[in-house]
Amino acid sequence: MSILSFSFQGINQSAAKFKGKSRQFDLTIDEPIELGGTNQYPNPVEYILAGYAGCLNVVAHIVAKELNIDLQKLEINVSGNLNPARLFGEQTEERAGFQRIEVSLKPQTSATDIELLGWLQEVERRCPVGDNLQNKTPISLQIEKQVFVASLN
Numbered sequence: 001m002s003i004l005s006f007s008f009q010g011i012n013q014s015a016a017k018f019k020g021k022s023r024q025f026d027l028t029i030d031e032p033i034e035l036g037g038t039n040q041y042p043n044p045v046e047y048i049l050a051g052y053a054g055c056l057n058v059v060a061h062i063v064a065k066e067l068n069i070d071l072q073k074l075e076i077n078v079s080g081n082l083n084p085a086r087l088f089g090e091q092t093e094e095r096a097g098f099q100r101i102e103v104s105l106k107p108q109t110s111a112t113d114i115e116l117l118g119w120l121q122e123v124e125r126r127c128p129v130g131d132n133l134q135n136k137t138p139i140s141l142q143i144e145k146q147v148f149v150a151s152l153n
Contacts, residue, residue, distance in 0.1 A: 017041070035084075045098065048133075049078045052101070055129035060105065063122045069115060073108035101133065 008027070010020020016037035018029040029044055031037025042050065053076045064071035080098035087096055105123075107116065124130060 014038075045080070045082065048098075049080060049101070052103070052127075052129045052133060053078045055127050056103065056105065056123060059127045060107070060119070060123050063119055063126065064107075064109075067115065067119055067122070069109055069111045069119055071107055071109050071111075075104075075106040077104040077106075078102070 006022070008020050008022040010018055010027070012018050013028075014037075016031040016035065017040075020027050020029075027047075028041040029047065030039065030041035031043045033039045035043070037043070056076055056078075057074060060074055061071060063069075078101065080101040082096070082098050083092065083094045085092040085094060105120065107119075109116070111119065
């Protein structure tokens with residue numbers, strides 16, 4: 001199978017609000033009022049949790065089908081806590097990101113406990129978003145300075 005590429009691009013609407021596009025889909029990112037936003041859209045870390053839940057859902061169904069597990073329904077709850085101190089420039093040894101992410105999968109199925117354990121292990125092993133959250137991924141962060149040209153005419 002060939003490598004798949006994904007991208008997201010956008011522009012800020014305010015200091016806390018960002019609108020962008022991935023393929024044909026518009027996404028808006030905001031912050032709660034207490035973090036300077038309007039609380040009209042999820043914030044970036046909520047999108048991470050939602051992305052993880054969505055990825056787990058897809059992988060869980062792929063793996064269930066491969067293992068002949070009748071997965072009738074799947075509830076996924078994902079939560080995490082983070083300390084915003086570093087985000088706001090305070091000197092701290094704590095990381096800026098989630099300290100821990102908790103995930104609960106509640107499948108509706110007739111599968112045995114042993115079958116579900118094998119299913120869960122395979123889902124965890126194959127989930128791309130989970131892999132990115134659990135392992136370092138090289139990131140190339142760069143600046144492309146925009147040139148402002150003024151006209152005196």
